[in-house]
Amino acid sequence: MQHADEETLDLIEVLIDDTSIKYLLFIGSYSYDDVDSNHLITKFFKNINRKLSSRQHVEIGDLGKENVNDLVSNAFYLTPIDAHPLTSLIMKKTKGNALFVVLHVRLLCKENLLHYCNESK
Numbered sequence: 001m002q003h004a005d006e007e008t009l010d011l012i013e014v015l016i017d018d019t020s021i022k023y024l025l026f027i028g029s030y031s032y033d034d035v036d037s038n039h040l041i042t043k044f045f046k047n048i049n050r051k052l053s054s055r056q057h058v059e060i061g062d063l064g065k066e067n068v069n070d071l072v073s074n075a076f077y078l079t080p081i082d083a084h085p086l087t088s089l090i091m092k093k094t095k096g097n098a099l100f101v102v103l104h105v106r107l108l109c110k111e112n113l114l115h116y117c118n119e120s121k
Contacts, residue, residue, distance in 0.1 A: 062096035
């Protein structure tokens with residue numbers, strides 16, 4: 001959401017304010033590192049927080065190396081030890097950002113940069 005323009009945020013606010021809409025689930029995400037106190041999204045959330053009776057804020061931090069290794073191990077059917085080199089590469093590139101981890105793994109697969117080798121070590 002940090003890349004949304006003011007008009008888009010205004011539209012979302014209008015939808016949230018519309019009392020004729022009985023049920024509305026709005027899920028938005030943004031990178032906390034890209035937002036400061038003067039950012040449009042900060043102002044948007046301040047306005048929304050004053051108006052909403054119930055709101056849930058969930059903050060997702062970076063994944064640890066062990067979490068990424070579990071993901072790599074499970075996704076590629078590797079033992080945790082065999083997953084370590086790929087995990088290290090992914091952690092170096094993404095710093096554990098959950099979204100970037102998933103995108104990086106997808107990119108590696110899409111670009112055919114990962115290949116299965118059935119040879120023993």
